[in-house]
């Protein structure tokens with residue numbers, strides 16, 4: 396495999412730091428630039444925590460970064476505001492996005508799909524890069540064929556911007572694809588405190604927990620007469636996401652389509 400030249404957006408973030416580690420420690424990957432919202436024009440090695448990373452310029456403007464850098468892939472680990480624009484701009488410059496940033500709307504996903512078709516380029520949007528989380532979603536989809544009453548409880552650290560999590564939305568979408576719409580609970584149920592029953596997705600309920608101490612966790616509960624099943628995944632650190640990022644970068648170089656969800660590229 397030829398060396399893959401990579402830009403990372405959000406390098407100083409919790410995920411971005413892990414991604415810099417991954418890229419700089421993977422033989423066939425090369426970090427060619429980073430995109431931040433400050434420190435334009437300096438080198439990454441001048442920033443605390445990155446002294447050993449040599450020859451990587453910092454940009455604050457994506458257009459300039461893409462024009463001045465010869466890159467194959469943009470890994471985006473930023474915010475729901477910045478991520479969609481970064482992915483779109485990368486594609487328009489012939490650079491393939493691998494996006495971990497969550498909080499994209501359906502319309503934004505559709506637009507990226509259209510640009511991929513037009514440009515014949517690959518793009519991977521993965522709400523969760525942890526292989527265990529992908530299995531949790533697939534197992535939940537399997538269980539939903541037999542258990543139609545479902546509550547999704549996602550639990551994250553309290554610095555998270557979007558709710559529900561991208562993983563919870565993706566799980567609900569995967570379940571909705573195999574389950575007939577069902578309005579759950581008592582037909583006359585009423586919330587005496589707004590939000591008590593969580594968000595409604597096709598009759599399923601999604602509950603978002605935010606607490607310091609947590610990283611990324613989700614349990615999907617299924618109920619039927621006299622029995623329940625709980626399918627749960629826990630990420631205890633952000634290294635848990637990196638094998639998925641590596642597979643996504645390798646895969647996006649080989650295909651020219653839009654992919655939403657790591658389950659679509661894992662064997």
Ligand SMILES: NC(=O)c1ccc[n+]([C@@H]2O[C@H](COP(=O)([O-])OP(=O)(O)OC[C@H]3O[C@@H](n4cnc5c(N)ncnc54)[C@H](O)[C@@H]3O)[C@@H](O)[C@H]2O)c1
Pocket residue numbers: 404405406407408409410411430431432472473474475477494495496497498521522523524525636
């Ligand atoms: N897909 C996954 O497996 C996965 C796992 C963890 C987190 N996430 C998602 O990844 C994103 C980042 O998470 P995090 O915990 O690292 O957040 P974070 O707040 O620690 O990091 C985000 C970084 O993005 C930078 N940033 C913000 N706006 C920017 C811009 N316009 N240009 C360049 N950089 C910008 C910030 O300075 C910050 O360093 C979130 O959307 C989160 O939900 C996804």
Ligand SMILES: O=C(O)C1=N[C@H](C(=O)O)CCC1
Pocket residue numbers: 497522523524551552555556559560561562563610611
């Ligand atoms: O830390 C976060 O933020 C995470 N977000 C993703 C989501 O929204 O599903 C995945 C796990 C970590």
